[in-house]
Amino acid sequence: MKKTLQMPLIRKGVGMLCLALMLFTLISGFRVSAQPTEKRMDAIFTHAPLKEVFDFLEAQTGYAVNYFKDEVNLQDKVSLHLQQATTEEILKSALQQTHYSYQLDGRMIIIRKKQETPARVNTGKVAGTLLDEKTGEPIIGATVRTGSKGTVTDVKGQYILELPTGSYTLEISSVGYNNKKITQVNITTGQVVTLDITLSLAKGTLKGVEVVGTAQRETLSALYARQRNNIALSDGISAEQIRRTPDNNVAQVLKRISGLTVQDNKFVVVRGMSERYNNVLLNGSSLPSSEPNRRNFSFDIVPSNLIDNVVVNKTATADMPGEFTGGLVQVNTIDIPRQNFILFQAGTGWNNNSTGKDFYSTRRLNSDYWGAAGDERRWFNKEWKPAGYQAAIVDNDRATINAMNAKVPNFYGLHKYTAKPMQQYQLSLGGSKEVGEGRTLGLVLAGTYRHEENIENYDAWFRASPTIVDTAHEYQFITSVGAIGNIAYQTKKHKLVWRNIFNRRFHHDNIVQNATDKGRFGTQREYISLLETGDLFQTRLEGEHLLSKGGIKFNWFADHAKVNKEQPHTIYSQAQIEDFDEASGKQRLRWDVLRSDASNINEGGVFTYALEEKKQNIGGDFTIPFKVGELAQKIKTGYWGTFRKATYEQATLIPTTVERAPRGTQIADSIGFGRADYEIYTPENFGAGLLYYKPVSATGVSAADYYDGTQNLHAAYLMADLQPLEKLHIIAGIRYENNMMRVHNFASFADAQSANLLDTTVTYRESDWLPSLNIIYNLTPKINVRAAYSKTLARPDFRERASFVYYDLRLRQTVIGAKGLEYSRANNVDLRFEWYPSPVEILSVTAFYKKYKKPVETVNNQMADNKYSVFYFNLEDAENRGLELDYRHSFSFIKKTSNFWKNLFLSANFTIMESKVSYNEKKLRAEAQSIPYDPSMDSAATIRTRPLQGLSPYIINGGLSYQGNIIGANVTYNRIGRRVLFAGIDDYDDIYENPRDVIDLQLSARLLKQKMEIRFNVSDLLNQYYIDYFNKVPEANPPTSPSGLSNVDDPKGMGYNPDSDWKLKRTKRGTAFTFTISYRL
Known part of the structure; x- marks a missing residue:
């Protein structure tokens, strides 16, 4: 049951x-x-200075009174005749005789000059988080002021100050900290300047009260401040950096983080460890696996424009899930804003390999454009039920069999369409509102839509048939929709947040190819219609309490999180090519x-x-x-x-x-x-x-x-x-x-x-x-x-x-699970040197070592019928070691007074890795083929050592970026070393992915007082081939191999050699060009 x-x-x-x-x-x-009853007091003062009233309250209540010395005159006189009054009743009665106001914050009374209603015309805001320079923790109750205008940081260490348009010097102070001045704070009409500030602890004083909250993570400087003070070793990328790339989903974003690569455009590999060794948290919650045939999460279903930041923890602490040996990927969606906003974004684009060309697909439905597979395609467990069908077969009930089979829809046949340009839209709005003294209600709503139609051209050679594919096209029809809705309620000591996110990705591939099966006569026309949808829904309620x-x-x-993944109706159809009409x-x-x-x-x-x-x-x-x-x-x-x-x-x-x-x-x-x-x-x-x-x-x-x-x-x-x-x-x-x-x-x-x-x-x-x-x-x-x-x-x-057993149509092989698989356990050691020359600059060098017991990998094996199957195995042990370099630096050293050089940055990260995994070839082959294993036949040659599956020996990311007040430009470069895509029991069966160089470009402009932003992106400018290959020359040489060689090592080494290696697949995807315009109200 x-x-x-x-x-x-x-x-x-x-x-x-x-x-x-x-x-x-x-x-x-x-x-x-229980909360004690508010103390009541008799307050009798006649023409007494404010200092006496404040001293009285401190002595009677335990409150501490805080104020600006040059803003509050303690000699101002007041008169009070109150009996059995509360603290607030005394404050109200005293201060209504002055030009001052008060605010209760925990056990602190903050006195400041009454503020006039700020002008609503030609004003802007400066907002941010005040942090302890050493610990990175927020500071509560600090004052931020300029001239006669000022504010106090809240329970999250955050502040917001509205000022007329102009240039200002901010003065920041807090008990126990050194004061700080920030010059050249330029306020623009209708805009919010994000300014996160650090204060250093004054010598010989006690630090202020530690409070609930962490740094606001919107800006790059805040991301590095959080990273610098993170108790675990981590790397990350912020929304600010993401906007400067052409990336449209989280999978594309992740490859820009030090030590990370992405497989199949959706699965993350951290420090060479395949996807099953990593874990993912979305808004702090662990997620289900999104794949039916592997332990992983498909990051391509989360749109990048809903992301606040991505942080990858590479070392563990006790408060993190213990189930990761490569990395813990933490994806955080956009949070409650500091200002009210409405943002609309629209984009279009084209691919030089796809747009405007013939596009073949099985019959489409209108729902495809909205990411829904449609009920017309669904038949399994509806009219066609497997248990009922099996019973009819046993009973030889032909009438029932025929009736159920007639319910399977007919989506056979290819239709010719024209590949249309990419479309992308986003609408988001948010804001916060004071709903009482020290109480704030915030809301963020966002929706996103993206549709694209791409064509990939490839040729291939499948061992499993064996089959030569000389002409093939993969027509990809992709629709993505997403939405988030977050609401937060915050008081001085408490914060409640309800987060919700939904994403759906509709991916319909139609593969059309001419294939020559060496075991048969002639050439076949084949097509595969592979439609897959993936839904992710998460709702999370969280609270923080001081x-x-x-x-x-x-x-x-x-x-609660839920993932639904389905292929409602996949078709594989073959025809024999007879002749030419x-x-x-x-x-x-x-x-x-x-x-x-x-x-x-x-x-x-x-x-x-x-x-x-x-x-x-x-x-x-x-x-x-x-x-x-x-x-x-x-x-x-x-x-x-x-x-x-x-x-x-x-x-x-x-x-x-x-x-x-x-x-x-x-x-x-x-x-x-x-x-x-x-x-x-x-x-x-x-x-x-x-x-x-x-x-x-x-x-x-x-x-x-x-x-x-x-x-x-x-x-x-x-x-x-x-x-x-x-x-x-x-x-x-x-x-x-x-x-x-x-x-x-x-x-x-x-x-x-x-x-x-x-x-x-x-x-x-x-x-x-x-x-x-x-x-x-x-x-x-x-x-x-x-x-x-x-x-x-x-x-x-x-x-x-x-x-x-699952049959993989793309690779023509079966994937077989293994009852009784054991845990993989790892011991991890890391050493890092990190230098932050400025809040937006970093230089770090990291060395790491990992030792694994019983790692699990998928291993290829050729079966008795010459077909290939993939098995899950516990291998014996594995090691992984590497070195990471992360660098980001401004060119301001050329000319410190130049805004151009100050806003021009060079960034790079480089990782080199070496790994090995060991296992007994004979033992694995016996397990795969269910035959007896005889240990007495072992020898040194039966123990195989190779790199870990999915590990690249090196990863290179580089970029040159400039962001001025109006014009921005960004160039990024990525290359990963040769890696094992699929491992075999022996080296003949290993499948490698060849390295390729990827260059992306972006140009941007901010117009209409920076309310409008225009971006032009170029993705994969070089458009090099994707090549998967075997490094051994096969016994039956493919056409590109020299004659006379048979199953020997490549004479030119492990890299791709077109003269000697067996090219499994070679693909062209084209260069993509996109144009996006956004407007913020």
Whole structure:
């Protein structure tokens, strides 16, 4: 029986959270008590100076009074005759006799001069976050002023100040910190200048109260401030940097971060570790896997224009999920704005390989343009139900079989369209409003739409057939829609945020190719219609609470995420090319009705799958700051619970005339060459019993192609953020994770004549203690040296542990799961030197080393029938080491007074890596072919060592950017080294991706008082070939290989050599040109 995720699991997580909080309360000695009643006092003053009133209040209430010395005259006289009055009643009565106002902030009373209503014409704003220079934490209650105008930072350390248009000098001060002046703050009408400021702690004084919140991360300087003071080693990219690239989704953005590469234009590889070794958080919450056949998340479904920043943590701390050994990718959507705005953006573009050219596709629906597959394509588990179909086969119920087959839609046949230009639109709005003294309500809404039609041209040679593809075109019809809705409520001590995001990506590929199968006579015309949709929805509620004057914080969150991925109706159709019809000017094709002994879709048919995964997270943590002398310390403890449920089903149907029809059976027309496939495979022919859909799979019936699973993960952690010396920072912690996973899928039939399946459920239970240690030494206020150690892990996913077979039409090979896969565990060591010459400049050098036990990889193996299959294996061990360099520097050193040189930046990151993974070739081959393994036959030659799958030996990113007040320009460069796309049991079966150079350009202009921005982008200017190849010369040499060589090493090394290597696939995608205009109100 299938298991479902019941509410008791959620309640168990809530119970563990409550228990952790109770234990923490006992350990820390923290007491929660009822709020005391407001004290009432008699206040009798006759013509007394304000200082006496303030001294009285400080003595009676414990409040501290803060004010501008040159703005508030303490000798101003007031008179009071109040009995049993509250603090606020005394303040109101006293200050209404003056030109001053007050604000209560925690246990602080802030006195300032009353402000006149600011002019609404010809004004702008300056806004930002005030940070502790050393710790990066926000500072509450600090004053920011210029002349007679000023404000005080809130609980998040944020401020906003409205000023008339002009140039100003800001003065910033806070108790215990050195004052600072910021000159040349230029205010433009209707615009907000983002200015994040740091203050240094004054010697011999105590630091101000630590409060809830972190730095606002919109600007590049804030991103580097957060990165510099992050307790874990990290790299990132901000919305400001993203806007200066032509990237339209997060997958394209990630390749610009140091140490990261992207596979298949959607899967991230961190430090050479393939996608299964990385984890992703969206707005702080872990996400389900978006793929049915691999443990990963498709980053291409998240539009880049909804992103505030992306940060990749490369070392672990105890408060992070323990399940990453490469990197933790944190994607954060846009937050509550500092000003009200409405932004509209529209764009168009073209590709020189696609736009305006013939575009072939199966029949389109109107819903395709909105990202919906449409009900007309869906048949699986609707009118056609696998269990009912299998029962009808067993009962030989032809009427039911014919009726169900007639419900499978007919989308056969290619239609000719014209590839249209790219379209892109975005509408977003947001704002915040004061809803009471010290209370703010904020809102952000955004929607985005993108549609593009691309053509890729390629030639290929498939080993599995073997088949030569000399002419092929892939027609890609892609629609993406997305929306976010965030609302926040903030007081002086509390903040609640509700975040929501939805994304849908509709990707319809039609692959049309002429293929020569060496095992058959002649050339075939083939097409594959592969339509895939992916939906992501996440809703998250989170809270931040300042619980005491001493800075004790409590944060919590609860969220729900859902991923739906499906191929509702994939078609693979073949025809034999007969001859050339001179009358029509076209080739004559013969579409065969397929034989009944086909075992999968590699000879034609229809395929469908549906994946649904739901994931809930709940958690909370306490942070207690304290001091040892004048040095700040911090203890943090918390709980994180994750509850997953996934369901996957697939079906493959092979059309044939009768259940045992021989190959070549045709429905002939008057000219004798047979009708087209769309005329043959009609619902009418199936309904009349002339045709029959045979379900096939690894088990023989479509009903067996499924898996489902549940996972319950409970984690608790304790970490200390300590500062034993002024320049030394130690973060140590321990995380405990208890995991239970159940995987349920088909095992066998009860008997050969029954439709009843014997399924199996395998339960895995594991517990792990995961220590982590990060040490930071501040050589100077701008230079850090970091060292880190952590133990992390990578768990096999449902699909990897489900023993069912998936056939990959693109690669012509099967992918087979492995019941009993074990955890991969890693020990990680990092050492980094980082220098921040200015808030917008960085130089960092990082060395890292990783040691793995039982890493999981997908490995190719040639089977007894000469076909290729991909298996999941636990390999023996692996190592990975590397060096990273990250650099960004202004050209202001050429001429410090020049705005041009100050705004011109050179940026680069470079990574070199070396890895090796070891395994016994004979043992793996025996496991793959289910034959006995004899260890006595082992020798040194049977142990193979090679690079990790997906690892590039080097990664190069570079860029030159300029951003003036009006004109901007940006040039970026990317290159990754040769990497193993698919690994084989022996080196002959390894598939490599050849390096290529990528150059992107952008020109931009800001007009109409910077309310309008125009951007022109060029993507992949060089348009070099994508080449996948085998480094061994094959026994049957392809046409490009020299004759006389047979299965030997490439004489020119491991790089691509067109004279010796077997070219698996060579693709041209074209250069894209886009034009975007945006206007902000």
